[in-house]
Amino acid sequence: MAQTRDTAPLRTYSYLGPRGTFTEAALAQVPEAVGQNWRSVNNVGEALGDVIAGRSDGAVIAIENSIEGGVSVAQDALATMPGLRIVGEYLVSVNFVLVARRGTRLEDVKVVNAHPVAYAQCHQWMDATLPDHGHIPATSNVAAASALFETELADAAIAPPGIVDSYDVDVLAEAIGDNPNAVTRFLHVSRTTRIPEPTGADKTSLVAELPVDRAGALLELLQQFSTRGVNMSLIESRPIGDELGRYRFIIDADGHISDERVADALLGVRRFSPGVMFLGSYPRADKSPIVFDEKYSDDVFADARDWLRGLLAGESDVSSAQPSRAG
Numbered sequence: 001m002a003q004t005r006d007t008a009p010l011r012t013y014s015y016l017g018p019r020g021t022f023t024e025a026a027l028a029q030v031p032e033a034v035g036q037n038w039r040s041v042n043n044v045g046e047a048l049g050d051v052i053a054g055r056s057d058g059a060v061i062a063i064e065n066s067i068e069g070g071v072s073v074a075q076d077a078l079a080t081m082p083g084l085r086i087v088g089e090y091l092v093s094v095n096f097v098l099v100a101r102r103g104t105r106l107e108d109v110k111v112v113n114a115h116p117v118a119y120a121q122c123h124q125w126m127d128a129t130l131p132d133h134g135h136i137p138a139t140s141n142v143a144a145a146s147a148l149f150e151t152e153l154a155d156a157a158i159a160p161p162g163i164v165d166s167y168d169v170d171v172l173a174e175a176i177g178d179n180p181n182a183v184t185r186f187l188h189v190s191r192t193t194r195i196p197e198p199t200g201a202d203k204t205s206l207v208a209e210l211p212v213d214r215a216g217a218l219l220e221l222l223q224q225f226s227t228r229g230v231n232m233s234l235i236e237s238r239p240i241g242d243e244l245g246r247y248r249f250i251i252d253a254d255g256h257i258s259d260e261r262v263a264d265a266l267l268g269v270r271r272f273s274p275g276v277m278f279l280g281s282y283p284r285a286d287k288s289p290i291v292f293d294e295k296y297s298d299d300v301f302a303d304a305r306d307w308l309r310g311l312l313a314g315e316s317d318v319s320s321a322q323p324s325r326a327g
C-alpha cells in the first residue's frame with residue numbers, strides 16, 4: 001500500500017475519470033483528498049461501490065446541475081446503496097467546447113460523442129448548429145473526447161475546455177453550453193457514520209417514501225419541515241421502480257441534524273414515513289449561514305423540553321412561565 005513520509009497510508013478517493021473531468025475538478029476542492037490517491041472510475045455506481053467495498057475511503061459524484069436538474073443515476077444510487085453518507089458538497093462551473101480529430105470541419109460533423117448530462121446542456125446549440133446530428137453517449141466528458149481516437153463512430157465530442165491540454169484535437173466551437181453560468185453540484189460521499197461538525201451553514205439530506213394511497217401524504221411530509229421552521233432547498237421525486245406510481249422523495253433541508261428544529265423534523269418524518277434514510281448533514285458549498293425564525297432556535301426547543309420534564313417530575317407549571325414569543 002502507498003505510504004506518506006510519516007508512514008500514514010494514503011487514502012483513496014474514487015471519481016468519474018479519466019483525468020480532466022469536472023468531477024476531478026470537484027475532487028480537487030475536497031481538502032482531505034489533496035495529496036491522496038485518486039482512483040479514476042467509469043460510472044457513479046462504480047465510485048460508490050468502491051466506497052461500500054472499502055476499496056476507497058470516499059467518492060465524489062455529480063448530483064445536480066443548474067440546467068439539467070438532478071442527476072437521476074446518482075440520486076437513485078444514493079437512495080438504494082445502504083452504508084453511504086454525504087460528508088461535503090462542492091460546486092464547479094461547467095462550460096463546454098466541441099472538439100474533433102485534427103482537420104475535421106464543423107460542417108462535416110454528423111455524429112457527436114457526449115456524456116448525456118453534458119449533451120442535455122448543449123442541446124440548443126447542437127440543434128441550431130447541427131440539426132441532423134446523431135449522439136453517442138459517453139461515460140464522461142473526457143471519455144467523449146478520448147473515444148475519438150479509439151473509433152471513428154463519432155466525428156466530434158462535447159468536452160471541457162481544458163481538453164486541449166491532454167488531447168491533440170481541433171476546437172470547432174467554444175462556449176456551446178446553453179447557459180454560460182451553468183454550475184454542477186458534486187457530493188463527497190464516504191462510509192463514515194461520523195457526522196461533520198455543524199458550521200451554522202449546513203445542509204441535511206434524506207430520502208423518504210410516502211405512506212401509500214393516503215390523501216395529503218405529500219403535504220404531510222412537507223409539514224414536518226414547515227412546522228419546525230426548516231426550509232427545504234431541494235425536493236425531487238424518483239420512481240421507486242417496483243410499480244408505476246410509487247415514488248421516493250430526495251430532500252435537502254437547511255440546517256444540521258444537531259440543530260433541534262432539524263432533529264425534530266427528522267423525528268416527524270421517521271414517525272410518518274414507511275421508508276426513510278438519513279444521507280448526511282454537511283457544510284453547504286456556498287457557506288451561506290442558515291436563517292431561521294427565533295422561535296425555532298435550539299434554546300426554545302430546550303426550554304419546552306425542560307418544561308415537559310418538569311411537569312412529568314411533578315413540578316408546578318407556574319414557575320416555568322416563559323416570555324411570550326410573537327408569531
Ligand SMILES: O=C(O)C(=O)Cc1ccccc1
Pocket residue numbers: 016020021022023024062065094115117118139140141142184
Ligand atoms: O465530470 C465530468 O466531466 C462528467 O463527465 C460528468 C458531468 C457531466 C456534465 C456536467 C458535469 C459533470
